[in-house]
Amino acid sequence: MYELHYWPGIQGRGEFVRLALEYAGVDYIDVARADESHDGGEEALMKRMQGADLQHPPFAPPWLKVGDQLIGQTANILLFLGRRHGLAPKEEAGELWTHQLQLTIADFIVEIHDVHHPIGSGLYYEDQRDEARRRARDFRDNRVPKFLKYFATVLQRNPAGDLHLVGSKVTYADLSLFQVIAGLRYAFPNLMRSTAKQYRQVMTLHDRTAAEPRLASYFASARRIAFNQEGIFRHYPELDSAAT
């Protein structure tokens, strides 16, 4: 039985792991979301992470516990789950290409987060709102188009067809790209409405993934935390483009 350890109140980076586990149909315990008498809560999570007995301490949540093994860093957890549960090609070139895409998604996620926290992740948004406004302009005008165009190109060039990033089966990179689009739609609804048409393949991947039966049932369950203003994707109207 896998244990996922992540902040209990947000989708955050943990969600990329949850999507892989849910899509693979694997049982897992979302430890920090249990009640406090069962190791739940943020305080217990932090305490475990800082435990002096950990030979391989994670730098930050999420981490996955598999028997005695702790695996940290979202993309690294997905590399592990991809092998175990058929969420990436088995041959090396395909495994590395999938991971390369995941790491590019990870770079995008950092930029999405830093739009609302350009000065420091430990400071309040309200204390860096002016800088956030400035960064958001560059993000909307340059970074979002660059990343979305890139993923659209990867889909177009997939010789197995433009429904998946890699080959003809769902990989963890598809699930992660779905999550990024879902998050961007929550955080930047105006921007996404006005640009969606330019990245048709990416939007189709999002919509098809949302409809995958195991994921659809996950989204309808209490296990899916709603997007909120504490996570990576936050809806601050002043950072979105104007409505058209």
Added chain:
Amino acid sequence: MYELHYWPGIQGRGEFVRLALEYAGVDYIDVARADESHDGGEEALMKRMQGADLQHPPFAPPWLKVGDQLIGQTANILLFLGRRHGLAPKEEAGELWTHQLQLTIADFIVEIHDVHHPIGSGLYYEDQRDEARRRARDFRDNRVPKFLKYFATVLQRNPAGDLHLVGSKVTYADLSLFQVIAGLRYAFPNLMRSTAKQYRQVMTLHDRTAAEPRLASYFASARRIAFNQEGIFRHYPELDSAAT
């Protein structure tokens, strides 16, 4: 024969790959550093990256070309080289732990870069200097101590001894941590002088790595590009702490 494709004028992210290749004693061509009649230069690099014939286009340099295979994303290239050249444990748990550390170093590198580019990577430093000053304060006070303390802890807890991050042999994560310390000393000399003592194991790793014969001869060669104000690590005195 490996081909490394990276910006010719900076260490940048390519340097993490160069260090692995140099330490492993592997032959490679640093393609963009050749003269223009031999595919060198930035323009040819960009053109290759944007080639419509690439089935697996990289999002950005560096990438490694191995036969017909293109491998992008620094940490992914190191995952590949680690397997091929003994720069990471062969068993899965050790391979993943090494990669986890590399991805944490990658996170640190983004933060180091964004200190001088908090608003946008496509804008000049001079146009975001005020924001950079503010971000630098948070970086020096909170982020550098957090990352360096983490790596010191990992070294302390290594059951094979505190000279390496993983096991008793040099891994690509050691080489990358060396490079981060070398870069921080260039960019933030005052900060690093005043805090080095607190992270003794990390500084020892830096110094021992610098003295590895194959690396020492690399550093003395023209193949090592000097740190400069175009790379990840930049020395802007106004972003460093005051001299003590």
